[in-house]
Amino acid sequence: MFARRDYIRDYMMIPPGTGEAAVVNVIVEIPKGRRSKFEVDKVTGLIKLDRYLYSSAVYPGDYGFIPQTLAEDSDPLDALVMVNEPTFSGCLIEARVVGIFRMKDNGVNDYKILGVPNKDPLFADIRKLSEVPAHFLREVEFFFATYKQLEGVTIEPLGWASNEEGTTEVRASVERFRGSLGNVHG
Template sequence: MIPNFKAHPWHGISAGEDSPNIVNVFVEIVPSDTIKYEIDKVTGYLKVDRPQKFSNIIPALYGFVPRTYCHNEVMKLAIESGADDVTMGDHDPLDICVLSSHNIHAGGLLMEAIPIGGFKMIDGGEADDKIVAVMINDHAFGHFRDISELPAAEINRLMHYFLTYKNLPDEPAKCRIQEVYGADHAKKVIEASKRDYSEKFGG
């Protein structure tokens, strides 16, 4: 008899059979959450990171691509984009937000998404890319294939969240967005993070 077990969301699930064109996403938080959850890297369970102190609620599903890691390869892409103050990746799985018109009530789930672009975010000298994707077959967003096709208001809403969610009202910005990139570069970031994962944890 095969014992039941739960695969670790980071290490026990692939990035997707057709990645980087379609990727698996482990969703940690959803737009209705007033608490920021994140994966516990040891156990694989969701844990409370911190309550959200202000009204900066994530405007999309948010999580990471399994079997990715952001270090030297991801850092190189940031430097190629002109970020001359970057010294490393953020040593975390690759972040991804997924646009969907559906009201998903809680994280801790797995879904497939199509990367359409992303933000080259620099946080305290660390490359901290945020991939933007759409949920497969979503009625409102599923047909988009590049971030340039999104309404500007949707892009600005995502950018505003990532630029402000760590800040107190009277604090200077702790991070910046070096560039907004399209689907082709997003796929390069995904592949780079997969190489960083293999270098760190093995194939």
């Protein structure tokens, strides 16, 4: 029997921003290329294997969340980071927001911030959606549109929006998180 270890004190104690405009902290849960869906367990604070995706599909980038945010699905705001080499679960990436992919998961807004590693010279020229290879955007859209199909979950893709709209969503999710703190800490 172990005491509940509040994950707020772990991953969620990291600030959402880095001090640089439009650059956020992303905690990776699922490395690029993996089909296993890992996520931070809210009870133990450990990285937990939630499930092996039912669909034969792999994450198109490192995938995780921005700490100290709360999205409309009651989880931290999700983020996908383009990487040349997968990192690992629990890795912190300083990511520049280049866009946002909006979708609904079973009718609930479930947005994905798209970012690139801020200090990676291979991504230095990518600051907005138009600078991302168009095919990568199609891959991401197709991945999210289909990855839960065999689970019987309905995903409604709503399309891509700009880096400014991505940053606005980050700010709104930080505000939502701050507004919820009374509830979280009881």
